[in-house]
Every structure is written in structure tokens, then in C-alpha cells.
Amino acid sequence: MTSGTSDSGTQTPMAPTAQQPTPDGEQAPYAFPTEKLRLRQTQVGKTPLVLVACGSFSPITFLHLRMFEMAGDFIRFNTDFEVCAGYLSPVSDAYKKVGLAPGHHRVNMCSRAVEQSAWLMVDPFETVNSDEKGEPQYVPTAKVLRHFDHEINTVLGGIEGTDGQRRKARIALLAGADLVMSMGEPGLWAPQDLDTILGQYGAFIVERSGTDIDEALASLRQYEDNIWVISQVIQNDISSTKVRLFLKKDLSVRYLIPDPVVEYIDEHQLFSEPNPSKSRSGTPDVTAGPSNSKPIKG
Template sequence: MSAGRADSGTQTPTTPLEANGPQTPYTFPTQKLKRRQTQAGKTPLVLVACGSFSPITFLHLRMFEMASDFVRFNTEFEVCAGYLSPVSDAYKKKGLAAGYHRVNMCSRAVENSTWLMVDPFETVNCNDKGEPQYVPTAQVLRHFDHEINTVLGGIEGTDGQMKKARVALLAGADLVMSMGEPGLWSPTDLAVILGSYGAFIIERSGTDVDEALASLRQYENNIWVISQVIQNDISSTKVRLFLKKELSVRYLIPDPVVEYIDEHQLFQGEFGKDKDKASADDSIPGFSNSKPAKG
């Protein structure tokens, strides 16, 4: 998930940074947004997950389903949409595929979903020179708030009255733990993310969110922790490692994403045999693809 920075002001997004094919103007996706509530007395909720998604995995998708179930049984919200927001190329993270590839992979992964969408806003955000510009998480949430509540006018309630949708961040426990580390996040951004909007956090094995939450006590009413009943530790990093070793990644990520990676030969440059030899740190427990010595 993307880390926070001090908000540098809203920048008008330009066209997608595509290497091939026609460039299209940015349009906020609304095709799966539930424009009218079906549950009386509840507050409309839009979940936003910011991250690299390089590539997107089943865990990223599963987070939304877990959050949706939690919201349904434990809160006074009604989920009206879920959005994936791939980070800008300016994030400069190791293993980061080009923004348009990550947007396309995410789009294929949610193609059959009735409520999940991909917003390319971060990937098309550029500075005055046309260079990719990092978008702080606080600004991303403001963007969704503006598009849904200002531009669209909110969500229609069961009584026919327009209501302001609650925008909230959806993230893994590692993100909230980083928020608890002094000096890592801008206090101003934290006030926006957790104070103005809030976060639904998926608890993962091996992480202790209690310590992080203790330092974020002033936002405790805006943080919802969701236990991961079925453990899933598949990450984009592990998927890239499998690709590096020329191993199958089927059933780790959605089939349409596997096909997209094959079609565009993604991650081959970074993890090709000539450019990045396997190291001791790249081992996969219980598996070796080395060839037996001749004898």
C-alpha cells in the first residue's frame, strides 16, 4: 500500500501514460457505483484501496470481500462501491510495472465483479512537465470524496433524498502499523485519512496491530480492524519471485491477469536471468527448480 506524504495540492490529471495505443482523457469510473441505497437508515460507504498492484493478487480482491462482509454485519454502513487505486509510477518501488499495465491488470481482475472498479487517477497524475507525480493517500481520498459527493451529488437514499457517501481507506495491517511509527507519516495527512475519512484494516498473521493502534488512539472510532479468518499471505512480491524463477502463478492471481502478464511479457526485464540472478534471499521454502548435476 502506498505511504503518505505531505499534501502538495491538487493536480489536474492528464492522459494515461500509455506506451502503446491511443491515449484517452481521464474519466472517473462510476459504472458499478450503486447510485441508490437499498438499506434504509444506513450510511453509504465507498471503500478505496491504494497500492502498487504489481501485479494484483487474489488477496487484494479478497480484502474487499472481507470488508464487505464485516460492514454488513457489524456497522451502520451500506457498501456502494469498491475502488482499486494503483499508485503513480513516481512511487519508484522495486518491481513496479508501468501504470497503464497495472491499471489494465486490475481492470481484468475485476471485470466480472458487480461492485469493484479501477480508478487510474494516480497513474495519470502529472506535473507541469508531463512527468508522473506521486499522489499522497490523503489527496486520493479527497479525490474520491469530490467525485462522488460533489460532482455526482452523493448517493440517493431509500427515501429519495441525496446523502453524502462515506469514503474510507481499505488496507492491510502493515499500513496501519506504519502509521503508528513516529515521523513516517505526515500528521496532517493522518488527520485527513483517519480523522476525516477512516480506515478498514485487514489483520494479517504475524502482525500486531494493537501496538500501532495505541499510538493512533485519537482516531480509534474511525478505524475498523477485520480479522482474516482464512489466512492468505500471497503478495505481489511473491508472485514476481515465482515469475523470476519461471514458475506457474496460476491460482495465485486471477487467470485474466496471468494471461495479461504472458501477453505483455511483464516483469521479464526486471527479473530476467541476465539482469537479475537468483540470490539466497530469493529462495522459495520447500521448492527448488535447479537442475540436477550430471554424474
């Protein structure tokens, strides 16, 4: 997840200075994705809500996708919100995390993973931000949430209610319990960032095995009204780190990540040197030849 580097300075969301990737490798001007954003509510008396998950997604797994579905069910039965969209926001290459694939590949993998979803989208905002030298620019989580607030509530004018009146959508972070654990550690997150993320916007947190959510929340009591904890009824510990380890060992990752992502990783030989006799799905590749055995950096 993106960390809470200080957000000092202007409150105006930064505009991307680069171009976003397209599946065919060409570059296109950045445009905020709205194709699955529901601009009119269907439920009376509910507050429109947009969920945003920031992360590496290197690669995206079924757990990342399940988090949205779990949150959707929780919100429907336990809150006065109506979910109008969910967004994946892959971090910038400036994050420099171990195992981080290039931003355009992570955006493309996420895009393939949500193709069949009726409400999930991928925003390349973080990955296309660059400085005056054209180098990737790190985007703190607080600025990411303000970006969504600006695009949806200022540029688009909010969401239309069932009464025909437009109102501001609530923007909220969706994350795993490990993120809240880090927020509770002294000095790791800037106080002003926590005020923005948890005080102004709020967060839906999915419990994970091995994390003490109560301990994490104990140091965030001032934000407890803006933090919703979602129980993970069916335990799922699939992680990008484990998937990368499988790939490095040339093991099958099918049914750990979506098939279109498996195919994309295979196609671009991501995360490990390609094996000329075996695809990432674990199925022998009878078409593989000498040209497939060249080391590929990724």
C-alpha cells in the first residue's frame, strides 16, 4: 500500500504529466475512468460511496478482488451507503518496492482482471505522474483520495440521488488490516495524512489472519467513527509476494490469480525468466522455441 508521506503544500490534486498505457503499448492522454461509475443512485436515503484500493498489485490476486466484494456486501447490510464504484489505484514506479513490475504492466494486469466486473475500474493516475524530468513521481495516499474527490465531486459534479438532486459522493479507502497496523505505528505516517485519510475520508478495513486489528485500532481511536472493519469469513492468504515466489520457481499460479492475468504474465514474461517448455498456467507450451528462452527484465 502507499504510505503516508507528508502531504504539506497545496490542497489541489496534482495533474498527471505523463500519458497512460494502452493494451497495445501505445500512449494515450490520461483520462479519469468513468465507464462503470454509476452516476445515479437507485436506493432512497443512502449516501453515494466510492471505494479506492491503493496498492502495488504486482500482480493483482483474487484476494484483491474479493476485498471489494466483501466490502460491497458489508456496506449493503451494515451501513447507510450505496456503492457507486470501486477503483484500483496501482502505485507509482517511484515506490521502488521489491518485486514491483513496471507501472504500465500492473495497470494492464489490473484492467484485465476487472474486465468482467460491472463496477470495478483501474485508475492509472499514480503510475502516470512524473516530475519535470519525466521521472516517476510518488503519490501519497492522501493525495490519491483527494484526486478521486476532485474528479468525481468537482469535475463530474457528484452523484445524482433518487430525488434528482446531485450530492457529493463519499470517497473511502479500502485496505487490508496490515495497512491499519502500519498506521498505528508511531512516526510511520504523517499526522496530517492520517487526518486526511481517516478523518476526512474514512476507510473500510478487511481483517486478515495474523493481524491484531484491535491493537491497531487502539492508537487510532480519534478516527473510530470513520473506520469500518470487515470480517473475512473465508480465510484467504493469497498475496502478490507468494504469487511472485511461485512464478520464480516456475510453479503454476492458475486459480491464485485471474486467468487473463496469468496469460498477461505469460505473454510478457513478468517476474521470472521464461521457461521455454512451460507456461505460467502449468500447461506445457508446445510452441515455445529458442527465442522464448532469452532473459527478460521486468
